Amino acid sequence: MNSSSRKVGYLLVITGAIFWGVGGTVAQKLFQQYAVNVNWLVTTRLLIAGMLLLSVQYFRKDRSQILGVWKTKKTAIQLLIFGILGMLAVQYTYMASIKYGNAAVATLLQYLAPVMIIIYYILRKQTALTRQDTMTVFLALLGSFFLLTNGSFSQLSVPPLAVIWGILSGVALAFYTLYAVPLLKKFDTLVIVGWAMIIGGLALSMIHPPWKIELGTLPVEAYLYFLFVIIFGTMFAFWFYIESLQSLSPKETSLLSSVEPLAAVITTVIWLKEPFGSLQWIGAFSIIGMILLLALGKKNSAAVEVEEVKVG
Template sequence: MNRKKGIVLVLIGAIFWGIGGTVSKKLFQQYAIDVDWLVTTRLLIAGVLLLSVQYFTKDRSQIFGVWKTRRIAVPLIIFGLLGMLGVQYTYMASIEHGNAAVATLLQYLAPVMIIIYLLLRKQSVLTRADMLTVSLALFGSFFLLTNGSLSQLSVPPLAITWGILSGVALAFYTLYAIPLLKQFDSLVIVGWAMIIGGFALSFIHPPWRVDMSSFTLETYFYLIFVIIFGTMIAFWFYIESLQSLAPKESSLLGSVEPLAAVLTTVFWLKEPFGFYQWLGTLFIMMMIVMLALNKGKSSDNLEAK
């Protein structure tokens, strides 16, 4: 029963995250929502909600326990600024300038970046599986972004730049979080990281500085979906799934996220997607599945370092 519950949670969480990116694109396009304001607002609200879940369901002493020593507080601040804020902002910026499908798929190049990083640090050796993974990622990105032709990119260069930066930020987020998650619950680390990132971005775009006079009922509905389902529940359900599933299984099931982003972008927002872009999508999905199948060994190696 617990295993079935875990499978359902990770699938719902991944689908919500993928759909949330597409809904964000609609907010940018149709309702002229500012990307800075959306990232600030979603981080602050989702972070408070995650800490609230920790307070009512788990060890509430951990919520402020993370701030008692500098050894934990400083890395947590760095994680919140460079990891959480970095991932959220670059991802949303890529969506704003391009579309949710390309942004999500580029973000999933992060595992390849992690492989390259570990090779450069001599903490890993290059295997056949790594070579195939990198090849799938490179060919997938080529077809996705060019639609098979170098003469014209299928998305603006700025969207590609933000998407690649999103992958870098996600790689950092993944590697840097490991020591923190060994000492405190995931809800505490992720919740505070969201609040830190949202607070920092508030100095650039305060969440209260927004003209809501043009907001319709539909606007509020989409905003609530992005904040509650696309951010808070997406993170929470994925974290909870790890209580009954192995990380390898959760990651494999989580690969439905880019698929959800692609399908909703194409069929709901009516974004054009050519044959070679579908081929590129297939290559990147194959890469994600391969990495998920080998994640158990990778995770053990990372934790041992």
């Protein structure tokens, strides 16, 4: 692998991670300033981004897989479960946490998923607790405490609903990550994630049809923010991440993608001027440290035995 292609890989994964992080902050802007409905944003984001990702697969990769994934009953059922209980659950809980709190806290809470995977593996007695796992859990708990309380035992620094949705987002991401493994061994990631987004979007459309919104009342900048969330914060972010794997190892991409929560924190604090206490910063960097520890860790750690699938 030549150095120029590796440089392109670095640029792609870092850009994609920044797009993911900033996309959450832009979604917060839509929820809190323009009162955009969470159900509508999640539905349209999933449907449009899913179709775009399948289009990339059609023109750039093995297009036969797009329909091939539906040819066996077992795989089709797995994909439907993954789309609803995995993709839709992750996207909805993450966006709900942003709506009731902010993008910084929502993103960091979602990144607690590896700790939940560690606990799952240990309870299933599929692996023994390692030093790395112990340090991972410690950093996650320490980071969560400071992030959510700013060091005060008497009150939360973010609304309770934001915390609940954020923790549920971590649980959903843990399930999403574990359940995706057998599907990804058979089909390209773009196919699985693209279809999962469409399935999740169609399922939520039954509850909240995407056409039921008064778009005419929104200013032009709201439309631009909406397009950013879908095009850059979802489609390009995921595409860039996948393309970076052509020149970088999964460990390198995992390490560099830790820029995502940092981008979410910085843009939330600077652009949206959300208050963020000094101890919350310590909590944020503790969780980012946990991510780096996992990215640099050994394969015998429970949390790094699972193939990573980005969701944005």
